[in-house]
Amino acid sequence: MSSPNGYYAVLWILSIMMKTDEILIKYTKRSVPIPVDYRPLYKIAQILLIIVLCGRGGKISLLKLQFFIWALKSPDNRISFNSLVSVEKKTSIWSLDPTVIRAINFGIGEKLCERKDGNIIVTAAGQAFVIRLRAAQVLFLQTLFLEGVGKKVTEQKIKEIAKDWLG
Amino acid sequence: MLRIRAVKLEVQTSAGEFGGTFEFHSGLNIIKGNNTSGKSTVFQAILFALGMEEILGGRNAGTMQSALRDLVEYPADTYHDVLESRVILEIENRNIITIERTIKGQRSNKLLRVYEGPGITGDRDIGQFADMWVHDKGGAKNEERGFHRYLETFLGWDLPEVTSTTGEPVKLYIQSVFPGFIVEQKAGWSDFLATIPFFAIRDAASHALEFLLHLDVFETARRRQSLKQQRESISERWRSSLGSLQNLGNELSIVVNGLPSLPEIFDSNRPTSISIDVEGSTVPLTTHIETLRKEAGELEKIPLSTVGQNVPERNTEIEDKQRLVNSLTIEFEILSQKISLKKERESLYTRQLKAVRTELQENKDVKKIYDLGGEAQLSIGKNRCPTCNQFVEDTLYMQEVHVTPMNIDENIKYVEAQAKMITAYLENEQKSIASDDAQLERINRSLIAARENVRNIKTELVSATQGPSLVDFEKRLRLRKLIADYSKILDIITETITKLYDLSDEWKQFLAAEKRLPKGDLSGEDAAKITDLEDHFRHLLNEFGYSSKAESSISVSKNRERKFLLPVAQSDNYVYNIRFDSSGSDLIRAIWAYYCGLMEVGERHQTNHPRLLIFDEPMQQDVANSSSNSFIRHLETYKNSQIFVFAAFNDSPQVYEEITRGVTDFHLIEIESKTIRPIGQTQN
Numbered sequence: 001m002s003s004p005n006g007y008y009a010v011l012w013i014l015s016i017m018m019k020t021d022e023i024l025i026k027y028t029k030r031s032v033p034i035p036v037d038y039r040p041l042y043k044i045a046q047i048l049l050i051i052v053l054c055g056r057g058g059k060i061s062l063l064k065l066q067f068f069i070w071a072l073k074s075p076d077n078r079i080s081f082n083s084l085v086s087v088e089k090k091t092s093i094w095s096l097d098p099t100v101i102r103a104i105n106f107g108i109g110e111k112l113c114e115r116k117d118g119n120i121i122v123t124a125a126g127q128a129f130v131i132r133l134r135a136a137q138v139l140f141l142q143t144l145f146l147e148g149v150g151k152k153v154t155e156q157k158i159k160e161i162a163k164d165w166l167g
Numbered sequence: 168m169l170r171i172r173a174v175k176l177e178v179q180t181s182a183g184e185f186g187g188t189f190e191f192h193s194g195l196n197i198i199k200g201n202n203t204s205g206k207s208t209v210f211q212a213i214l215f216a217l218g219m220e221e222i223l224g225g226r227n228a229g230t231m232q233s234a235l236r237d238l239v240e241y242p243a244d245t246y247h248d249v250l251e252s253r254v255i256l257e258i259e260n261r262n263i264i265t266i267e268r269t270i271k272g273q274r275s276n277k278l279l280r281v282y283e284g285p286g287i288t289g290d291r292d293i294g295q296f297a298d299m300w301v302h303d304k305g306g307a308k309n310e311e312r313g314f315h316r317y318l319e320t321f322l323g324w325d326l327p328e329v330t331s332t333t334g335e336p337v338k339l340y341i342q343s344v345f346p347g348f349i350v351e352q353k354a355g356w357s358d359f360l361a362t363i364p365f366f367a368i369r370d371a372a373s374h375a376l377e378f379l380l381h382l383d384v385f386e387t388a389r390r391r392q393s394l395k396q397q398r399e400s401i402s403e404r405w406r407s408s409l410g411s412l413q414n415l416g417n418e419l420s421i422v423v424n425g426l427p428s429l430p431e432i433f434d435s436n437r438p439t440s441i442s443i444d445v446e447g448s449t450v451p452l453t454t455h456i457e458t459l460r461k462e463a464g465e466l467e468k469i470p471l472s473t474v475g476q477n478v479p480e481r482n483t484e485i486e487d488k489q490r491l492v493n494s495l496t497i498e499f500e501i502l503s504q505k506i507s508l509k510k511e512r513e514s515l516y517t518r519q520l521k522a523v524r525t526e527l528q529e530n531k532d533v534k535k536i537y538d539l540g541g542e543a544q545l546s547i548g549k550n551r552c553p554t555c556n557q558f559v560e561d562t563l564y565m566q567e568v569h570v571t572p573m574n575i576d577e578n579i580k581y582v583e584a585q586a587k588m589i590t591a592y593l594e595n596e597q598k599s600i601a602s603d604d605a606q607l608e609r610i611n612r613s614l615i616a617a618r619e620n621v622r623n624i625k626t627e628l629v630s631a632t633q634g635p636s637l638v639d640f641e642k643r644l645r646l647r648k649l650i651a652d653y654s655k656i657l658d659i660i661t662e663t664i665t666k667l668y669d670l671s672d673e674w675k676q677f678l679a680a681e682k683r684l685p686k687g688d689l690s691g692e693d694a695a696k697i698t699d700l701e702d703h704f705r706h707l708l709n710e711f712g713y714s715s716k717a718e719s720s721i722s723v724s725k726n727r728e729r730k731f732l733l734p735v736a737q738s739d740n741y742v743y744n745i746r747f748d749s750s751g752s753d754l755i756r757a758i759w760a761y762y763c764g765l766m767e768v769g770e771r772h773q774t775n776h777p778r779l780l781i782f783d784e785p786m787q788q789d790v791a792n793s794s795s796n797s798f799i800r801h802l803e804t805y806k807n808s809q810i811f812v813f814a815a816f817n818d819s820p821q822v823y824e825e826i827t828r829g830v831t832d833f834h835l836i837e838i839e840s841k842t843i844r845p846i847g848q849t850q851n
Binding site: 109110 | 526529530532533535536537539540542543545546547548552553554561562563564570571572573574575577578581582
């Protein structure tokens with residue numbers, strides 16, 4: 001009974017049973033825990049770090065960004081990432097994350113990044129925020145990983161990898 | 168106590184021997200002379216002869232005036248080269264000694280020659296001498312031939328150990344303590360104990376003051392630390408004694424009751440029991456041993472049976488024993504499986520705990536990121552859309568999904584609660600596994616014994632009928648062994664309990680010692696001394712005309728972490744040095760008041776103060792003559808101490824008259840022109 005109609009049905013039945021027209025129910029809507037991945041600022045922080053550490057000239061294509069976001073999701077993904085970008089291409093499957101778009105929109109709203117010609121570009125304010133993030137050593141392992149990869153994975157390479165299964 | 172009886176300057180020049188001798192008395196000594204007269208030379212020479220020239224900001228002869236090193240000017244505008252020079256100082260505590268130190272000459276100026284006896288006021292060369300060293304990196308600083316070590320003993324001081332800035336223990340340098348009663352002209356009037364030389368000691372000024380006031384804090388801190396170690400040691404040994412008993416319990420079903428799990432006062436008046444689980448019921452171990460002994464005794468009375476006699480018995484026996492082996496084997500299997508399942512659950516919980524802990528760490532990271540976002544003034548963390556400013560939930564879910572997300576702090580608490588819960592399950596499971604393992608071990612042992620029994624019976628059944636019954640024999644042997652084993656264990660347990668009694672005695676002593684420790688860092692006596700200092704200080708601030716702040720707003724810091732023992736004022740939660748609120752001349756008054764107050768604490772309490780005060784040019788910052796007069800009058804009252812005031816009085820007889828008005832009981836040394844003059848001419 002998660003839709004509003006279900007509640008009304010219960011109330012209607014109750015009103016008949018109790019022979020009354022008014023039923024007062026006190027209802028506390030419980031808040032739910034959210035996976036870290038779904039926190040807007042967390043995702044924006046990841047996006048900005050990726051652009052600054054792995055994007056050429058402070059910008060990155062949406063596709064390359066998605067690839068890196070996927071890599072950061074777990075240690076296993078990072079291993080698959082390494083095998084995908086190395087010379088011996090093994091077929092691992094990687095996925096696109098629908099929340100990335102939403103996060104980018106937030107980022108644009110906060111003036112931390114911009115969209116231009118299909119690329120995401122980091123702004124000066126975004127750069128400043130990245131400096132804060134790195135000084136505070138948040139996302140430590142993820143940052144280490146990104147620093148290790150650096151600018152080695154080019155847009156060209158991404159297109160090649162994606163060709164395999166995006167056609 | 169430290170009395171400076173006399174100082175002598177000897178300078179050999181190209182034009183003959185020059186110098187000056189000055190004798191001092193108890194009570195107030197005023198050394199008056201204009202700025203070029205060399206009264207500073209006298210002050211510096213005294214410090215030099217005590218190896219304290221670091222207070223002047225340097226080491227060795229470099230700190231001395233050029234008149235003692237290069238050129239002597241006498242009379243005015245006539246200069247002579249200095250060939251050799253040295254200073255001689257006569258001081259007194261319980262005995263009198265004379266110290267000689269070369270400024271320029273053959274002998275190293277790191278060497279101080281110490282004579283017994285009054286070498287200036289009395290006869291020279293009357294006693295032994297010893298050569299000692301200062302600033303000697305070779306380590307003689309604190310050993311037998313180190314002068315500072317000698318001086319420390321001479322003054323009857325025992326300098327404590329403090330912490331260096333690198334965290335190592337180091338003895339408090341005696342040069343850090345002297346600025347507590349000597350104020351030097353150039354830098355000494357800028358702050359309280361301003362001229363402590365840098366020795367990489369944390370809070371050097373506070374430590375110097377702690378020592379001068381002879382506070383218990385060091386001792387207290389040391390005792391507290393040692394008590395802490397004692398507590399840990401007793402607890403550790405208690406735990407390990409109990410631990411060894413615990414193992415017995417697991418293996419042999421022996422339980423000892425009545426033992427406290429943590430150190431307590433515990434003696435033979437407290438009931439304890441040692442019992443063993445025999446086939447489901449608990450019996451005292453002593454009783455069980457007795458039972459076994461009786462059994463063994465009965466058996467011994469019967470001669471060993473032969474095989475033939477026992478055959479029918481053995482047949483039923485073997486059936487029974489075989490059944491026992493079977494049932495034990497099944498029990499063993501079932502329990503093993505149970506344990507396997509539990510272990511699987513355990514590893515599942517372990518994996519889950521790891522995942523939750525990772526999530527917790529990630530959430531903490533998120534919190535940091537949101538805090539940084541707040542610092543950078545981003546709107547997202549505050550649930551506001553950055554463009555339209557509407558309310559927006561803190562998730563990346565599609566708008567159609569109606570959830571109320573927890574905020575980060577709630578989320579962290581939630582995950583922490585999960586971690587706690589899983590940890591509890593995990594620990595529970597582990598405990599359960601441990602007890603099952605112990606049970607399995609017991610079953611195994613029984614199984615082994617039963618199997619052996621069966622083997623023996625089988626052997627017997629096939630052996631000669633006249634031969635002795637192996638089974639019977641085995642039974643008697645086993646019984647005897649059991650009795651011996653249990654008796655030994657009983658002894659071990661009793662020994663352990665005795666050990667606990669001993670530990671309990673130690674614990675009693677520890678508790679008594681802990682009670683004697685003062686509650687805070689400061690003992691009652693310490694608090695009294697600090698209050699005394701504060702009272703004297705405030706009273707003198709008033710007397711000397713301090714007006715920048717009300718005396719009641721000034722206190723002496725009792726906080727060991729913040730400017731301990733120094734004069735402070737408080738604003739909100741911030742404690743600060745009063746020099747920031749005081750006018751220039753008021754800071755001077757405050758320094759007078761503080762140094763005097765420090766010495767006055769010694770009137771009613773035991774301190775390490777040498778009852779000596781030396782002020783080099785105390786009339787600074789245009790402080791009013793009336794205040795200076797109050798100061799000098801007050802100094803006059805210290806009949807049982809020794810006070811030095813080196814001052815120029817603005818080179819004005821009127822100023823001198825004003826400042827010393829009403830002061831009669833003091834010793835005046837006037838230095839008319841040059842301090843250093845040909846030997847033969849007298850000083851007054």
